Amino acid sequence: MEYKLLINGRWVNSGEMQEVKNKYNGKVIGALPVATQAQVDEAIDAAERAEEAMADMPAHKRAEILLRTAELLRERYDDFAKTIAAEAGKALKFARSEVDRAISTFTIASEEAKRLHGETIPLDAVPSGEGFFGFWSRRPVGVIAAITPFNFPLNLVAHKVAPALAAGNTLILKPAETTPLTAVMLCQALMDAGLPAGAINLVNGGGPTVGEWLVTDARVDKVTFTGSPTVGKRILSVAGIKKVTLELGNNSPVVVAPDADLDFVAKRCAVGAYYNSGQVCISVQRIYGQKQIYEPLAEKFIKATEALVVGDPLDERVDVGPMIDIRETNRVENWVNEAQGAGAKILTGGKRDGAVYYPTVLADVSADMKVVAEEAFGPVASVIRSDNFEEALQQANDSKFGLQVGVFTNDVNRVFQAVKRLNFGGVIINDTPVFRADHMPYGGNRQSGLGREGVKFAMEDMTNIQMVAIRTGA
Secondary structure (H helix, E strand, C coil), rough: CCCCEEEEEEEEECCEEEEEECCCCEEEEEEEECCCHHHHHHHHHHHHHHHHHHHHHHHHHHHHHHHHHHHHHHHHHHHHHHHEEEEHHHCCCHHHHHHHHHHHHHHHHHHHHCCCCCCCCCCCHHHHHHHEEEEEEECCCCEEEEEEECCCHHHHHHHHHHHHCCCCCEEEEEEECCCHHHHHHHHHHHHCCCCCCCEEEEEECCHHHHHHHHHHCCCCCEEEECHHHHHHHHHHHCCCCCCEEEECCCCCEEEEEECCCCHHHHHHHHHHHHHHHHCCCCCEEEEECCCCHHHHHHHHHHHHCCCCEEEECCEEEEEEEECCCCHHHHHHHHHHHHHHCCCEEEEEECCCCCEEEEEEEEECCCCCCCHEEEECCEEEEEEEEECCCHHHHHHCCCCCCCCCEECCCCHHHHHHHHHHHHHCEEEECCCCCCCCCCCCCCCHHHHHHHHHHHHHHHHHHCCEEEEEEEEEEC
16 A cells, blocks of 8 residues: 655655555554655745744633544544564554553643643732733744654654644654655544644655654754664754754663562563564663562562563564564664673573564673663563662662653652662652652653653743733833
8 A cells, every 4th residue: 555745735656655664563564654855844944834823722722622633533542553573573453552652642642732721920929020911821932843753653652742732833744764654544533633734744765864854944843752772863963953852772770679569560570571573662671679589579479470462563462573673673682682791690581483473581691791781672681689679779870861760669658768769760669660640740751862752841841931021111
């Protein structure tokens, strides 16, 4: 099936077509044009022309469009879930969960569109403000370039598109080249819901071409990007003076205290480490267990890992499907082999079948190994021994990243100790770092990024504060 680009409310082609394949069996499931520079320029023009209409649209109308989009996602539920499973290699059960979350994201955005407001300010709180009445309000930044990743081809698109439209902005969306079809389907739903022409435009192509053209264009007022730290640094270096939100990497740790329920911990960590083949920026990667529980924790985690079903993501029974492409499978395999050569032990897994890398548990790792220090972004997790809870917190915190961390304990003093010590954007107590509710603030510290997502918080980053001071007397 051939898909098209969306520019100024029209579905258009270009000369070059890009095939999109089922990540498990390699069969072509669709083709999408690759945007030319002229088409990217036209898309930005269209978004710029639609700025006034979106900014002037009453909040209740924006809310209606977003809520209708959520309803259309529900009506087209199976089509979205199966497309995600095929083009992303995500197990169908988790693809369905992603559609559920996207419905929530658009529903939340429809509500937040009616809550965007400012405040009055008592300017006469200082002598220079006597005789003035003050208030501030939020106005949309204008044109937003949204560059999205492959691992959540619907809901991470929704987390950029929904708040941008709720705040009255216009967009140019560039989905990941490996998973663009779901984004096309979402744009169709938005158009069917009544979104004006030019309010959202979809272009397809590589980061060094289409991505760079968007990021460097002076007409783009904000860039919101989810992806690797390397690309994030590149965006900051070339974007110029504009707002930038970056959601980057992590090597998510889990700290397990001696009082935790190890059976529960093991099952949650197995899901958190291996769903979507570990290709989640908050995927469990480092599990720190104190010495008195290390052995039973490792044994239970291995058992929970080996219980996962690996195979075709469109099979209802499957938990773990393929990685996004062979290159990524090769990279993960090389990292594991490198760690093994440096003394790490493979407790289970460590094998592959084409693009499928089996869930792998490592032990005897060191802090400088890539599988520990860098973002594995694959189905690999390490169980690491700690002398005590304080050391485990220190080991978890010893990272250049800081997105989310999980802590399992029933001791309230340990909870507050962890919250105080850990420098992460999210601290998840008694669950893994993969927990995310779509209305909460979500984002990282340190090299994990800039800004926050979560609809309300994204809308704040997608608006500018406008101050108004009115002299009330002579």
